[in-house]
Amino acid sequence: MKYITLEAFGNFLLYTFSSLILLGVFGKVYQWLTPYHEYDSIKEGKLAPAIALGGALIGFTLPMLSVSYHGVNYIDFLIWAAVVGVLQIVLFKALYWIIPMQIEEDNRAIALIYAILAFCVGLISAFSLIPSGS
Numbered sequence: 001m002k003y004i005t006l007e008a009f010g011n012f013l014l015y016t017f018s019s020l021i022l023l024g025v026f027g028k029v030y031q032w033l034t035p036y037h038e039y040d041s042i043k044e045g046k047l048a049p050a051i052a053l054g055g056a057l058i059g060f061t062l063p064m065l066s067v068s069y070h071g072v073n074y075i076d077f078l079i080w081a082a083v084v085g086v087l088q089i090v091l092f093k094a095l096y097w098i099i100p101m102q103i104e105e106d107n108r109a110i111a112l113i114y115a116i117l118a119f120c121v122g123l124i125s126a127f128s129l130i131p132s133g134s
Contacts, residue, residue: 006034015074015077019061019068022078023057023061026057027053030042036049047108047111048104049104050104052118053114055116056092058118059084059122060084060088060122062105063081066130068124091117091118091121
């Protein structure tokens with residue numbers, strides 16, 4: 001069993017706060033690139049934008065968890081966070097091209113599909129970041 005050391009505590013703080021900042025940045029970029037305003041829609045009580053955004057946030061977080069554990073170093077962690085962020089946004093754009101104007105109309109079924117696919121892509125990405133033989 002590993003003991004808590006100053007170095008371990010420093011890494012904990014570094015990865016935790018970096019992950020929270022990256023999650024916030026991803027959330028802002030995601031909302032900026034979507035053709036509707038999640039924040040306003042969620043304030044109005046629409047559930048579909050919250051479901052879709054939540055799925056994207058989870059789909060972004062899963063690979064970050066994997067690379068924080070299996071990554072080579074902190075720079076590796078930051079690079080992979082950027083890669084999975086782009087992947088989640090590309091997924092949204094592709095889905096929105098196929099099924100446009102459903103989230104802003106509060107179509108919860110479509111939002112759930114968006115969220116599930118974002119979660120699946122996040123899982124695939126997370127497990128793709130695990131080195132072979134682990």
